[in-house]
Amino acid sequence: MSQKTIQNKNDFVKQEQQMYLAKVAVEKTVYHFDQPFDYLIPDFLLPTAKPGCRVLVPFGTASAKRQGMILATEESKEKPSIKIKPLEAVLDSAPLLSNEGLLLVSWIKEQYFCTLYEAARLLFPIGFQYHIKRFFSLTKRVSEESLPSYSQQEQEIIRLLQQIGKPVEEKELFAVLKGTKNVESVLKELFLKGVLEYKTDSVQKISDATQKMIRLKDPENEEFPFRLTARQKEVVQVLRDAGAASVKEICYYTGVTPAVPDNLVKKEICEFFENPVYRNPYESADQEMENRELILSAEQETAYQHLKSLYDSSKTQSSLLYGITGSGKTSIFLKLIDRVQQDGKGVILMVPEISLTSQMIEIFHRRYGSQVAVFHSGLSMGERMDEWKRVRDGKASIVVGTRSAVFAPLSKIGLIILDEEQEDTYQSEQSPRYHARDIAHFRCAYHHALLLLASATPRIETYYAAQKKRIGFDVLSKRFGTAILPQVEICDMNREFEAGNTTILSSPLLEALKQAFLKGEQAILLLNRRGYNTFASCRACGHVITCPHCSISLTYHRANGRLMCHYCGYSVPFTKECPSCHEEKVHFGGSGTQKAEEQLRNLLPEAKILRLDTDATMSKNAYEIKLNQFRRHEYDLIVGTQMVAKGLDFENVTVVGVLSADQALYCDDFRSYEHTFDLLTQVVGRAGRGNLRGKAFIQTYTPENPILDLAKRQDYPAFYQSEIAIRKAMLYPPFADICVVGFIGKNEQAVKKCSASFLEKLQAIALNEYSELPLRVLSPSPASIPRVSDKYRDKLMIKCRNSKRFREMISRLLILFGKNHEFRGITVFAQINPCYVL
Template sequence: MLALYARVAVENTAYHFDKAFDYLVPQELAQAAHPGCRVLVPFGAANSWRLGMILEISQENETDNPIKEVVAVLDQAPLLSREGILLVPWLKERTFCTLFEAVKLLLPAGINLKLKTEYTVSREGREADDSARPAPEQQILQYLCAQKKPVEREKLLKALRLPRDSAAPEKLFKEGLLEKSGSAVRQIKDAAQKMVRLVEGGALPGKLTPKQKSVCKILADTGSVSLKELCYFAGVTPAVVNALVTKGVVRYYEAEVYRNPYEDIEEPGQAEQIVLSGEQQTAFKNLLGQYRRAAGGASLLFGVTGSGKTSVFMRLIDEVLADGNNVIVMVPEISLTPQSLALFHRRYGKRVAVFHSGLSLSERLDEWKRVRRGEVSIAVGTRSAVFAPFENLGLIIMDEEQEYTYKSESSPRYHARDVAKFRCAYHKALLVLASATPSMESYYLAQNGRYSLNRLTARYGGAKLPEVRFVDMNQELDAGNDSIFSRELLFGMEENLKINKQSIILLNRRGYNTFVSCKACKEVMTCPNCSISLTYHAANQRLMCHYCGYSVPFTKECPVCHEDKVYYSGFGTQRAEEQLREFLPDARVLRLDTDAAMSRFAYEDKLRRFSEGEYDVIVGTQMVAKGLDFENVTLVGVLSADQALYGDDFRSYERAFDLLTQVVGRAGRGQFAGEAVIQTFTPENPVLSLAAKQDYPAFYEGEIALRKAMLYPPFADLCVIGFVGTLESKVAQASQSFMDMLRRLAESEYKREPLRVLPPSPALISKVSNKYRYKLIMKCRNSRNFRQMVARLLTAFAKEKRFADVTAFADMNPDMIL
């Protein structure tokens, strides 16, 4: 019988030596070893067992070194399809990740396996004379002789303070002095929420730390609370609660959460007929024709807010499903998922699977299995939905395609749009990108014929775009109004209350006060771990860092000069909510930001209650600006438009135009006329007037000319190399060394690659979680040759021992510059 070799992506390999490693498939495993199956393989000098994924089975091996054998095949059937296996190296090349990082991206988190390697002393080991052995081997034998049960490798090495890659246990195993066993344990989070409460009848010990007392006070007031919310309101880490559990003061318990929160969805009856306007019908016919040609490709559906893009989707989805093909629908944020889901559940019932981070690992695993088994035809969700394992894919829809949340900020740093293009090309399916404010890159490609373009220029059903008014906040200050609300906006909300209409208020800053300083010594209250100021949260009366979570109690005393002159300024959503209750005491106000919606399905519950009329006003961050469709909302207010306009990124104007256009579009979406009030200190800025008119083409013309002059996307690609380390001087040196390596390699071997390189500099937020960050920016063409050059540089840099404590990574076309 011919020998079989498996090319395996191995877990936890470093990028600079990552590749598909060759392993011999033992004859007894030949029938089970298939591409797409996970395996257990020996790896490294210590031959410790690691998890791997078979990418290819061959009768040839590509190494002259002694070949190791696969230990076990862990799956009865392949988890990855042929498409998935092709996607793995594609992701590695374009996102500079390892092969196994790409593999994990394609699998639900709940299906991940944790390897357990355990050692015990054999009879020979107990009887052997270890006096002549090296100290580490003596320690291992003596430690294991004292144990009554097998010990995990990690625990063994940690107990003896031996390095994680120590070869000593494997050496003793090969000599027959140790016995080794192993297993792969699936890591699935329990479908339950961890809750905390005081122990019944228990007396509080006399000695408790201030943080422990704070926890106990909250529990005494509330009875019980989730661990996540308890940590937020007490300003502590879970370690403080764990200490109280150890002391017997509090106890954990599990609150049951349903494994499938959508299992009670009723099957729909006769599907309601969708009536399209003339513009919608034209767009639908064009999209259907492009889909029927089965040539792949992409189309931009560009329509003003409220123009009925979703109705066009639904009609197209009906046709795709009738052909026996499947559909993926992506929305940018979890806050938009509830309304999208409600539409799809009403029309398609249990044929819909859901993918978003609000689900537990168990629920996500179950949804993934439903797709794999062919029980559903539609996957709706956020970025991760693009990997839904459909076999016959006919259509992918990206709603609000311009949103930054479609780009991953951690490795693998992929953009869902790029993955969608790959999948549509593979399946010869259609990709529909939809937005009222498309990204500059997408609109440019549509204008140049790379995408087809379909326009919806009018709101559906005769609804009109809202009337927009600007309020100059300089004049408000001159008139003695120093509140966050202008008089005009307050009057509009009062009038809305009288006629039982609802309002949405946007302030894209959470917290209460956004800036805290001392009037005596001018010291700014900053995070000790990050180069950023602290934000005051009234809900838990603490100053918090929004990057690392550091927090301290509210204080009036300056920690530097100890004067009681700490001054709190700036407005966040919590303070806006408080002022709104003062000015409009009869209004029922709902705050919607990440602090107010921590628990599971909080977004869904709060939006449902607003839809049912339980609240008069929503005040919130950008999650209230997009995708929401409430007919009774007739007034929108923007409290700080300038905040979005004047950022440090070349996309600042694009983001500001998008945010303002979208939030203005929340008003007047039904039979009632709408209006919007935009508060600004710079009413003359042309971006504001263009957003008010929803004149995207005019905005595009001005912005694209600037992009061309400055050589920004879409006229060039951007590659950012990030450097992270604990010592700033070392990080700066590392970034400069990388620059020197880049110059030498580009001049010697990649002269034809167009490059403009900006010298290394500190990141905008130069320190996060006690790690310093630098960046190097390249304007380039994202070609195979360029990516090869960057991969070589990252590999060479990782081998520089003097920079072993500095991490370098590449991010192609990041949404935000580091």
Template sequence: MEQNTAVGVAVENTAYHFDKEFTYLLPPGMQAEVGSRVMVPFGSGNRKRQGMILSLQPCEQPELLKPITAVLDKTPLLTAEQILLVRWLKERYFCSFFDAVKLLLPAGINFKISTQYVLAVSKSEAFDLGLTDSERLLVERLSQKPADEDALLQMLDCKNAISILERLCSNGIIRRENAANRRVGDATRKMIRLCEKDNSDSLSQKQKEIFDILQSIGSVSVKELCYFAGVTVSVPDALVKKGFASYYEEEQYRNPYEKAQEPEQQCEVSLSCEQQEAYEGLLGRYRSGAAASLLYGVTGSGKTQVYMRLIEDVIADGRCVIVMVPEISLTPQTVALFHQRYGKQVAVFHSGLSLGERLDEWKRVKNGQANIVVGTRSAVFAPFENLGLIVMDEEQESTYKSESTPRYHARDVAKFRCAHHKALLLLCSATPSVETTYFAQTGRYSMHPLPSRYGTAQLPLVTIADMNQEALSGNTSVFSTALKEALTENLAKGEQSILLLNRRGYHTFATCKSCGEVVSCPNCSISLTYHAANHRLMCHYCGYSVPATRRCPTCEQDEVRFTGAGTQRAEEQLSQLFPQARVLRLDTDSTMGRFSYEKKLRCFENGDYDIIVGTQMVAKGLDFANVTLVGVLSADQSLYGDDFRCSERSFDLLTQVVGRSGRGERCGRAIIQTFTPENRVIRLAAEQDYATFYREEIQFRRAMLYPPFADFVLIGFVGLREEQVCNASLYFMDLLRNLAGAEYSNLPMRVLDPSPAVVTKLSNKYRYQLLIKCRNDKKLREMLSRLIIQFSADRQFSQVTAFADTNPMSAL
């Protein structure tokens, strides 16, 4: 007797509080493997949903289980390691199984389960049954071809549209079916090849030419054949019709970097003594299967050369490599570097690609056609089965932490994968996170320092410009006198400059002089920013915008005044001060176009521009030999927030942007403009003194019991009504107090009372939070999971979403 098989399935669109591995029956004769997607009936209505098989086991009572409807994948998409990763993500980040599954798959490969209707009888038979006008309209539509439920409901456009569909189904006139459709199809091209037929005497002259070409080269795309033979598609069509050839489809990959495929002849990289020592230390760690190492080096010290040399050893061993950068703006130069060296071995993962391109890059990795992945946070999930090295460049960046479910940190996922593969995780930075440096100094990671710049390059000379003195002297522009003089000198010498102003737009806020109100977004508790390019006030959170006007929306007086400076205003003032200068603005407003960031940086590298002014996307990862001046237009913006990481972020940003200067043979300089020149963070960043900054910061963290000496868990609450969200946070606090006291009294934790988020209202939703200072271990996560499930099951707060975020990069 054949043994029945039960499958454990992660089902999509399940809420966390009732999510589990749901058990289904694999019908006899149906083949499925762990890691394949299936269509399953779900819930009391048995609506069809997509799922992922996580396990297989013998089934003793098949009559108790619902059967799988269909298997959607011919071969498994997920490996055994990835199934383990799915379970780890669910346990650690309080997400559903399928939320974790979606992280590991490219968006384009996902199926959409849709309900379709087909005509079950002939149109004439249906019309003989005395249908209403609406029913006849619907039958007429379905007589042409099947249609989705949404399209039919839109066509009927009446209150009883659902009941019309149900009535026709129950009468057997139409039939309901479920279909699984991919969001993005595979890219294919039409190919032609000869059949087993030799006598070509009956062919015309052009057909004979095509026949001869195919005999010599085998198969070819129809497009190429017509182009090179100088014929229209009717000629190969005739050849196929006569049985001499046949058409077939061949999959091809959509590659956004196709023009950069051929690797250049590379010279052996000459490492300095410091680099050689770091490389040998890291190679030893890699050979021993060690988990994590920190490559710490000042800006321009040649960290990239060290890990490129290490990558060559990993590739030579037949293993694969993931290189992560924190954001798309840092990708172009890294991608270009890897393409020059490794060509088609490189795949690229980032959100700037189309869905089809992302899907095809994922498939190239899955099929073993690429052994290096370069990309942003999502690259950590690249489907390698023999991983040898993961490099996290600028490892301290907050963008490695996801701000939506699952709220994972790429560094933690990288640690999991490296432990599984016995691979090396290499963290690289000139300003490592305080936690990473602490772990390196206490022995959890090994540290490999590069204290000097590579070659003859020297660290830039840094000047701090006191903007208080500038204001007293009557200078109201964005630029200090020192920076104006330095820009003038640089332009005269034909050298380039980078200016950082971490605020986009023209003016940063608008205030009414009459009533004192700040003009704010109606959907968010945040001020609007004036954009000169479109003469509108815009919200940088939800995208709301209105035409700019002097009339106050509160008191209706024409007293609105615009203040503060953004990148648009800085660009305008630069053009006024230096009309001969070619100025390039780089921010999210000016780089919306596809690959526009790469194109603009290429133009700057080619000398088409003299000055870049931009937001933090110009602060890191850029390496231009002709840049000898960096200006920070406002160093105070990030220093005085509510987050304990404000000092760390400010030091990082200032140190990194200053490090863009003087990376070639010429000496560099930097000017930091500030209203608080006495601030220790600014002083230490000007001196590029990370060691002193770390010593002071770690003492502060130890005294306040902040990471790395404790973990933070933020419990967030989001809903449409502020009172309900506030009450929900207080209710959760009571649940926490009771459960912790009764069953988890041995867990050390400190809990701060619920409070409104810094930005309380965002996109018309109110946000509250409570903070738990604790140790993030399995027992704590078990308690938090129970609390979230208990809270979510309470119907009085069904309109409020609660989530847990472990060690968030900032408060809400």
């Protein structure tokens, strides 16, 4: 056979060899550089490199090891370029994402202007996340005779690695060599000399299901070999009094950072220990099962039959269940879920806050037992992983939880419910800035499932769609059973002040509370400001004490004696000396929940008072524990922030009070009236949910505001009619979409220049390439809080139609500004129809 024939045969064999490429979403990329990156699949990885699996890939010019997600695989139609790098490892034995999940990843990127990997990461629990670690080791034995040929620093590293005798993780090596100068350059030199090598490994981040605690090693010892700083002394004193505490509690009550407890442990004055946390906090709830038949009222039955017909149609359907507070929406949920379960399909029920899950979980566990899985951020990483796996493996078919529950890996979905669908907590405030409602729409379309939106105060946009018959509509106009809506009284606090009443309670509310407690009844008070006082100012010069990092006043917390910023966490001990004029005339103003609790104890000395806010519920399960105590009547009165306003169902609560209704009415947001009406209606609805008639009191300094009267009457249809007219006149949703472009950076002038340049580029591209798009653009302006954590914030608002062409235009602009070196260090992002304007 001739040499030419042999060569042709070899070429033919090479052509016959199949080469496969993986399209990979890579972590830690930036939006303007993000895309599915091509990687060659080595033969030995072909059986496991499936779409939906995570992989380890070399990335960038330095081929740094990064994690990625395979989005698709394809056979290469031509010989791959030598520039295409191979996959290094497949991290999953089976795909984490289904075909639905992979489609959802691309959809999320297009809708929310995020990277592909940011979108993919939403679909699996944080405990599945891998960390890429580097391990250093010696490649050869360095003899004692040759050691002098190395520098002193190099000798130190060689001896250390010889002594350890095994690969050392980079973080540990740097910690040991902390005193060595230029550690990285010394390691690099040893690597070039062939003495040192490193390998990368992926380590899964899984919670150990414990809480980090701290205590004194010797509580009796009052003399230490080290001189303690003032902050360290403060921590030691707290531990002497408390015995032990979580690190989180220590940081809150003393105002220190975690570095202070760490240093006390390094000095061997304190020690850390782990407090066990159980993987399934709801395990005991599985034991009491009940399968009682649900008895519905005529109104409930009508709504149920309509929703059942929508579900039975096997088409993608959406419907609004509008029911006044206490009308029995949950009973309809349960009966509808029973129907879906008969078909072997899964259900997702979302509630807006962790605080609302406890009562719902108790109801669901009693009815469905271990078929219920719980998804919310209050669970440990281990608990979240366990629940995710149970759903993925088909051991649980009903998911109850907050926003993240919408991503539950159910293989067949029949029903998704958004309870309190108007709540803004369904929208993520971090990239990807998704809304759970949109994700639910996508998943229901994929599974031909029913999406049920339920609320006593639905979004204006949702109610409008129902009125226009774009979605289904059912109404529950009466409370369930014998319960009726509470009587509501608006209390003018101006008159109270003129009459000499300077307390937080109006006379009618105080009298109603006294009468309720005499009868053994309970009450709930809402004050949507935590802390003791909401600001501190100087009587001499008028200076208001503000956060040095944010455009916001500091709030006084009496529990720890500190002024605190509720945006960045900055805190300082309170002092009467004014930082501006140095006169000792700083005084407090405003009232928070801590001050309200103190005044209530003075006004109602016989009452047992429970405060519920984020400060009082810092520990795990604290909210559920305290609510159960209230249910058992260990407390007479709850005073708290908006976590007490919604979803709570206590039959013995007959009095509800809103201590300050004016806070939300006058903020710089077109939804302010909607948010206020929602909050007031919901909290008023906590009263009189059993056989006893309830009373509610709304305290205000502007009693003439029409929104307060509508909330008093619990008249959502009337509120809707007044609000929809304003929306139409001002061209706000549902008559247009709102796109907010945000600009955030440390240099105020650079941020303003960037926002002005964005407006200029937007005008040019819209005129030349997207002239068919209807747009109204408002000039850039500072955010409602212009500075947070030392970063200035501007916004630009666009009234638009949220179409694919519009998103394409915005995406192009975001990519353009991401590549612009002039605006390096400035974050530019876009969000369509945010719940709150920046």
